[in-house]
Amino acid sequence: MTSTEAVPAAAQTFTSLNPGTGEVVGTHPIHDAAHVQAVVATARKEAERWQALGFEGRKKALVKWRKVIARRMDELASLMARETGKPQGDALLETALAIDHLAWAASHAEKVLKRRSVSPGLLMVNQAASVEYRPLGVVGVIGPWNYPVFTPMGSIAYALAAGNTVVFKPSEYTPGVGVWLADTFREAVGRPVFQVVTGYGETGAALTTAGVDKVAFTGSTATGKRVMAACAETLTPVVIEAGGKDALIVADDADLDEAAEATLWGAAANAGQTCAGVERVYVHDRVYDEFLDKLVAEARKLKAEPGGQVGPITMPSQVDIIRRHIDDALARGGRALVGGPVPEGARFVQPTVLVDVPEDSAAIQEETFGPTVTVTRVRDMDEAIERANGTRYALGSTVFSKDQGMAIAERLRAGMTAINGVISFAGIPTLPFGGVGDSGFGRIHGPDGLREFTYPHAIARQRFKPAIALTTFRRTAKEEQQLTKVVRGLYGRGRK
Structure with missing residues (x-):
């Protein structure tokens, strides 16, 4: 769930609190629409460089990040426990699962997304057919507070492995976790491939209209509908992971x-x-x-x-x-x-x-x-x-x-x-995660999660001239009769 409560226009920063004690955990900037657009613009410039690394180059970068998180997982879990109030052990478990997903996405992206041959079918046997899954560009991720590492990483890690740059807006209840993730990525990789913006609901709304190529949202069904409506204005696709019962x-x-x-x-x-x-x-x-x-x-x-x-x-x-x-x-x-x-x-x-x-x-x-x-x-x-x-x-x-x-x-x-x-x-x-109905649509995790942040590019290449010319104005009545005979022979016989 992501809160959209209003804040005073003059406010420049906000604090995250320990919900168990009320103590201040950290202070963070409230990023306005102009700042969000500037961050997305930086991500757009960086996208070409990140894509050019190829699967192997991106894998090496993500492995570096994974090692940083793994070495400092106690630190991340402690921060998470303070911002959410959850027990330290639960925070450690969440961190461990997120690291495992990051490792899987980085190591399997090439196998899932690279160009592969597919069957052209009997009528188009003269064609060589293939498909690959290309990165969208810049992905905006709006994360929740209940699992502030594991849940958004299901989008962040898979989007990065697929070749996208990412701008992440964490919940206003767990901004420190989001900043920690972005800072450690910069430490490991040294480029603004993964960036964070902080603030309230207005900051998240600004991200949906900042020109990203897809928005991955986790939160309440009601807020998900508002995110989807905002994205519809620019035909920006969304993946919505909403509530459950x-x-x-x-x-x-x-x-x-x-x-x-x-x-x-x-x-x-x-x-x-x-x-x-x-x-x-x-x-x-x-x-x-x-x-x-x-x-x-x-x-x-x-x-x-x-x-x-x-x-x-x-x-x-x-x-x-x-x-x-x-x-x-x-x-x-x-x-x-x-x-x-x-x-x-x-x-x-x-x-x-x-x-x-x-x-x-x-x-x-x-x-x-x-x-x-x-x-x-x-x-x-x-x-x-x-x-x-x-x-x-x-x-x-x-x-x-x-x-x-x-x-x-x-x-x-x-x-x-x-x-x-x-x-x-x-x-x-390896299993996709996502819902149906008011629980949302789209999938994170697994091969489906990698493809969620791509678009398929299909190529048909003629290998030799067809026996029956179909896609030409030179097609003759005799060839049409031959086509009819072939189709009936292939698909019209038998009882099934």
């Missing part, structure tokens, strides 16, 4: 201990501030009570507190949304078996397990983005699948079953599904 399904043959632990981690890790986190659980009637007992027992051991495994809510306004969803669920007959109403002024929200919540309530239909989860009893997997597919979001999903996992997963409307694990798809560099 991910479901976890527990079949009657599931390992209930593993399913309960995965539910709790998926719901409460990063204080629930995960777009692909677990927010809804549908459990087969036969194992519902046993699963719920295990989940509640585990959840009662977990506390959101300074220095604990669950940190504070990073964005203060999000607390109001979490409170509204819990209050609505309770007012409509739901029960909180763990946790409950959120006190006014709270920075920490306790893990909350809700049951008996109506399916049309805010807690089930809207993204909560907090450490809460609803648990619902279902008669069978058909009902579980129907309910899991019953929101306008379709980002990630999870299935726990010993024998039915694939069969259930293939019926889910979602961009990704994890079986007998949780959010595992995000950590695998």
